[in-house]
Amino acid sequence: MPLAIRTLRPDDRSQWDVLWRGYLDFYKTDSPAHVTDETWRRLIDPAEPILGFCAEEDQRLLGIVHYLFHPVTWSITPRCYLEDLFTAPEARGKGVGRALIESVYAAADANGADQVYWLTQTGNATARRLYDRVATATDFIKYRR
Numbered sequence: 001m002p003l004a005i006r007t008l009r010p011d012d013r014s015q016w017d018v019l020w021r022g023y024l025d026f027y028k029t030d031s032p033a034h035v036t037d038e039t040w041r042r043l044i045d046p047a048e049p050i051l052g053f054c055a056e057e058d059q060r061l062l063g064i065v066h067y068l069f070h071p072v073t074w075s076i077t078p079r080c081y082l083e084d085l086f087t088a089p090e091a092r093g094k095g096v097g098r099a100l101i102e103s104v105y106a107a108a109d110a111n112g113a114d115q116v117y118w119l120t121q122t123g124n125a126t127a128r129r130l131y132d133r134v135a136t137a138t139d140f141i142k143y144r145r
Helices: 010-026 033-044 096-110 125-134
Strands: 004-007 051-057 060-070 079-087
Touching: 004 096, 010 033, 010 051, 010 060, 010 079, 033 051, 051 096, 060 096, 079 096, 096 125
Parallel strands: none
Antiparallel strands: 004 051, 051 060, 060 079
């Protein structure tokens, strides 16, 4: 069965958990159980602004992406922030990440967003090779408190 990109569903929780844990491990961070539970609740609640797609092949999730729309002061249309993107290690290099990004692009277009943007670590060379093919890097530096 070919790769399918679709909206996350409530019955995806156990497979999403594996990918979410992999994402957190990749970035050497952790998320308390109650935050993970709330993140999942938001992802599957249509009333919440956080949205998610998964890449599925043969009933197995190979990747996830989370995104949201928000207003900005520089445009009258919304902007789309691609917050989290993760592909299972064994599925990397097979077009999963690109397919997930393109699905967010399609959702952004359908919602009239003026752009899609995201962050990654400077040392994330593998992902950056893909990102350089599907987007334009900016010269902005992130600051946080």
